[in-house]
Amino acid sequence: MLKDRDQERQRVFTRRALLLGGAQLGMVGALLGRLYYLQVVEADRYTVLAEDNRINIRLLPPPRGEIVDRFGVPLAINEKNYRVVVVREQARDVPATLERLGRLIDLPEREMRRVLREMKRKRAFVPITVRENLTWEDVSRVEVNAPDLPGVAIEVGLSRFYPYGETLAHVLGYVAAVSESELTGDPLLELPDFRIGKNGVERVYDEYLRGKAGTSQVEVNALGRVIRELSRDEGTPGRRIEITIDTELQRFAMERLGAESAAAVILDVHNGDVLALASTPGFDPNAFNRGLTPKEWEELISNERGPLNNKAISGQYAPGSTFKMVVALAALEAGVITPKQRVFCPGHMELGDTRFHCWKKGGHGHMDMHDGLKHSCDVYFYEIAKRLGIDRVAAMAERLGLGKVLGFDLPGERGGIIPSRAWKQGRMGKSWHQGETLIAGIGQGYVLTTPLQLAVMTARLVNGGIAVNPHLIRRQPGDGLGVPGANLVPELGFPSMGISAEHLRIVREGMSAVMNEPGGTAYRARIAEAGMEMGGKTGTAQVRRISMAERLAGVKKNEDLPWKYRDHALFVGYAPVDQPRYCCAIIVEHGGGGSAVAAPIARDLLIETQKRDPMRGRPIAGLPRQEG
Amino acid sequence: MSFGAFSNREMTLGQKLLQLNWMLIILLAVVCSIGFAMLYSAANGNWEPWAVRQMVRFSGALVLMLVIAMVDVRFWMRWSYAIYLVALALLVVVEVAGDIGMGAQRWIDFGIIQIQPSEIMKVALILALARYFHGVGHEETGRPMMVLMPVLMIAAPALLVLKQPDLGTAGMLIMAGTALLFLAGVRLWKFLLVGGIGLACFPIAWGMLREYQRQRVLTFLNPENDPLGAGYHIMQSQIALGSGGLFGKGFLQGTQSHLQFLPEKQTDFIFTMLAEEFGMVGASGLIGLYVLIVIYGFAIALRARSQFARLLGLGLTVNFFLYFCINIAMVTGLMPVVGIPLPLISYGGTAMLTLMMSFGLLMGVYIHRDLRIGRGGLDED
Structure with missing residues (x-):
């Protein structure tokens, strides 16, 4: 009976054990099915995911292209930048290591704390920069003591260096760390040490200078540590860019302008090469690369002389008497006066009930065009401007390159203002007054120009009537250096302005008389060396309005005024006078009179320019010899 | 079934040694060796720190297994309740004074060794249930009151383990216990009833879970939802498995x-590494070896003459099956990650020890298969 009962139990057990076994088989089947799904059906997808996990692409920043001057002198180069780094997992006792390091190189307490702080946030194998820009002595001291400094290593990077510093700061611009708004999605820009062109040539041609990033495919683990390199593509270094500047001339110009708040532009009148583009005071572009302190930045932007501002292209000034050639040429072209026709200057001119004064009290007497330019007689130009009307003056100014941006290669170029009836109506909603024409006729009032525009105007006046445009980059055909808005390759040639050669000659003779005839406003600043003589025109731009009361009480001398209220001194000139090759435009902010302050600077610059011309004295092929 | 000559006579040690199931031992050794190889790989081709220690443990556990196999099953039957009570007491102790390990109270530190009472309970529960049903006749298993006692025997440790909280082990206890009830002949409708009640109690159990466990369950349901947090393990495990492909x-x-x-990768996710390095072929091969071991367990249990031995043998086999089945289901994303190691392969001492002990018991069942045992645990006349 007992046996029966047990047999029944065994029967149930066996039956149920088999059921259970069947269920287990089902479960094993499910596991195998799952494995089949993951490892066969979905294998490709997961293989891709595993590769994504494992392979990381690192960017190798390309070396930035060099910038050189017209003679190949390097102006912006990449210097090896030695920095000392420490790796926590190799250093073991980091504070002690830093302590030892601090005895070898200058390492302030504050920096040590920063390193320790940064170290806490980063993984043990990530190198932390302790100090950058080590000198060669620092490097060798660290290397010699390497056995005592576990985890400390010297790394080499490239950093931008401008050997001429301030001299070319406004032209070259500078590079600095990429800011949030400049991110374009290019991963290169997101590299922590990457620098981008922020101003000048560095900014405009950043794309060419930057080059193409290389890549390094590395295998990484889940913590991001690099296990090994799988492949490497070195990328393309940035392109070299040659600019038209003559560095020595530029340095000479910067030094000659000195501490003034001033600008100077020197152009080749035939091809538009910018030989010098000076703006003072300057700033140290290398400081931007290293990173400015808030105090340094504050000093730069609060300086009333605007060191960051490139006055040569973005400073807008009333041209003063340097504008008189525009009016003279317009008058000749319009036929409102002949060169020999005279205008009587009693020292002032009445229009309605307003009296317009000549700069010379008592007047110049009878003036023809030659003498009007030579003596810069205001009344003569009031008269011909009145005959012309503002719109014909404006049209000529624009043909000579004023009033519009020229499309120069640098950022921040301003267009100036050439007023006309339509301009005033559109801008102020008021109609034009004839008195304003007179004021505009001597380059005052609404008229604003940049030094670069004045240089271009001068070039166009003296180069035989060619509408030359300035440019800064020397291009070779097919080099692909095209920047939207920038001027075309010079070898395509500039079009003629279509102005009578005779009229241009008359104006040019007036400019020669200013310098070379006794009584000319800049006679004292003439060049005496034979073959190097210059022509030019002075200008003085009034910064404040002189009231009648003040005029009666006696106009204050410029030197007695606060700097901010003094007149701007201007000068445009060219040389050699008989076969113009170079021209220049000078502005000295609040410098006083053009003849006293600006003309001597122009003289020095034009002498230096001619002396430095390797082709001096030889005729230029294809250019007609012009009558001086 | 053979009605052998020494049905109820005491066997000598020599006879017992001859009866040892050497095929099973070889199978276990093969699986463990695969484990050593995987631990060697997990340490990037180093015997240290895992493979060597695991080998030492295996050697010790192997000896222990053989010793246990020699012990008469009647001894285990006699002490089964006592062992169960001690294990239960240890669970209470661990609840009160256990060290916190892996975010849950699981370990008791005895200085030299740390033990995990829940691992011991897996064996103890099977012993106690086998003992209980041995004494209950076929017709008596039909009575509801007769089922209440074993349900309590399962529920008490399961709740304690759940409170630690160790969802996986609690689940294994419940599943192994249920399997024993089923094998003992408890009516099927009762399982359905209990299952229904269990489902009804689900909200209560959900409330007992810790936040991280709930998170695991939710993450299991949708791992892509949280690819860098709790879903990271499951995602990476599946990527590893999938990228292993057919041949690894x-x-x-x-x-x-x-x-x-x-x-x-050296503990719960070691199967993933194996499947990544040896592909579906290698993974299926390991599952095949496990299935072979389970088949041995079934064969042994089915040949045993006493209900206790049968239930013990199959209970231990089911326990082993649950181990690898849950682990593989977990790493392949079929189940939430509950922290059950891969048996005989994952690095870990207590699991290795209790598994080898249970295989010792299983072999004991085989050696003593022809013993007939009375209801009270005494020899039958």
Whole structure:
């Protein structure tokens, strides 16, 4: 009976054990099915995911292209930048290591704390920069003591260096760390040490200078540590860019302008090469690369002389008497006066009930065009401007390159203002007054120009009537250096302005008389060396309005005024006078009179320019010899 | 079934040794050796720190297994309740004074060794239930009151373990216990009833879970939802498995495991590493070996003459099956991650020890298969 009962139990057990076994088989089947799904059906997808996990692409920043001057002198180069780094997992006792390091190189307490702080946030194998820009002595001291400094290593990077510093700061611009708004999605820009062109040539041609990033495919683990390199593509270094500047001339110009708040532009009148583009005071572009302190930045932007501002292209000034050639040429072209026709200057001119004064009290007497330019007689130009009307003056100014941006290669170029009836109506909603024409006729009032525009105007006046445009980059055909808005390759040639050669000659003779005839406003600043003589025109731009009361009480001398209220001194000139090759435009902010302050600077610059011309004295092929 | 000559006579030690199931021992050794190889790989081709220690443990556990196999099953039957009570007491102790390990109270530190009472309970529960049903006749298992006692015997440790909280082990206790009830002949409708009640109690159990456990369940349901948090392990495990493909990346070549994308590759996720390096072929091969061991367990249990031995044998086999089935289901994303190691392969002492002990018991069942045992645990006349 007992046996029966047990047999029944065994029967149930066996039956149920088999059921259970069947269920287990089902479960094993499910596991195998799952494995089949993951490892066969979905294998490709997961293989891709595993590769994504494992392979990381690192960017190798390309070396930035060099910038050189017209003679190949390097102006912006990449210097090896030695920095000392420490790796926590190799250093073991980091504070002690830093302590030892601090005895070898200058390492302030504050920096040590920063390193320790940064170290806490980063993984043990990530190198932390302790100090950058080590000198060669620092490097060798660290290397010699390497056995005592576990985890400390010297790394080499490239950093931008401008050997001429301030001299070319406004032209070259500078590079600095990429800011949030400049991110374009290019991963290169997101590299922590990457620098981008922020101003000048560095900014405009950043794309060419930057080059193409290389890549390094590395295998990484889940913590991001690099296990090994799988492949490497070195990328393309940035392109070299040659600019038209003559560095020595530029340095000479910067030094000659000195501490003034001033600008100077020197152009080749035939091809538009910018030989010098000076703006003072300057700033140290290398400081931007290293990173400015808030105090340094504050000093730069609060300086009333605007060191960051490139006055040569973005400073807008009333041209003063340097504008008189525009009016003279317009008058000749319009036929409102002949060169020999005279205008009587009693020292002032009445229009309605307003009296317009000549700069010379008592007047110049009878003036023809030659003498009007030579003596810069205001009344003569009031008269011909009145005959012309503002719109014909404006049209000529624009043909000579004023009033519009020229499309120069640098950022921040301003267009100036050439007023006309339509301009005033559109801008102020008021109609034009004839008195304003007179004021505009001597380059005052609404008229604003940049030094670069004045240089271009001068070039166009003296180069035989060619509408030359300035440019800064020397291009070779097919080099692909095209920047939207920038001027075309010079070898395509500039079009003629279509102005009578005779009229241009008359104006040019007036400019020669200013310098070379006794009584000319800049006679004292003439060049005496034979073959190097210059022509030019002075200008003085009034910064404040002189009231009648003040005029009666006696106009204050410029030197007695606060700097901010003094007149701007201007000068445009060219040389050699008989076969113009170079021209220049000078502005000295609040410098006083053009003849006293600006003309001597122009003289020095034009002498230096001619002396430095390797082709001096030889005729230029294809250019007609012009009558001086 | 053979009605052998020495049905109820005491066997000599020599006779017992001859009866040892050597095929099973070889199978276990093969599986453990695969484990050593995987631990060697997990340490990037180093015997240290895991493979060597695991080998030492295996050697010790092997000896222990053989010793246990020699012990008469009647001894275990006699002490089964006592062992169960001691294990239960240890669970209470661990609840009160256990060290916190892995975010849950699981370990008791005895200075030299740390033990995990829940692992001991897995064996103790099977012993106690086998003992209980041995004494209950076929017709008596039909009575509801007769089922209440074993349900309590399962529920008490399961709740304690759940409170630790160790969802996986609690689940294993419940499943192994249920399997024993089923094998003992408890009516099927009762399982359905209990199952229904269990489902009804689900909200209560959900309330008892800790936040991280709930998170695991939710993450299991949708791992992509949280790819860098709790879903990371499951995602990376599946990537490792899938990228292994049919034949795998080769020994020591698993990128996911060696580049540390795979978490806990020497313990819970060791199957993933194996499947990554040896592909579906290798993974299925291991499952095949496990199935062979389970088949041995079934064969042994089915040949045993006493209800106790049968239930013990199959209970231990089911326990082993649950181990690998849950672990593999977990790493392949069929189940939430509940922290059950891969038996005989994952690095870990207590699991290795209790598993080898249970195989010792299983072999004891085989050696003593022809013993007939009375209802009270005494020899039958």
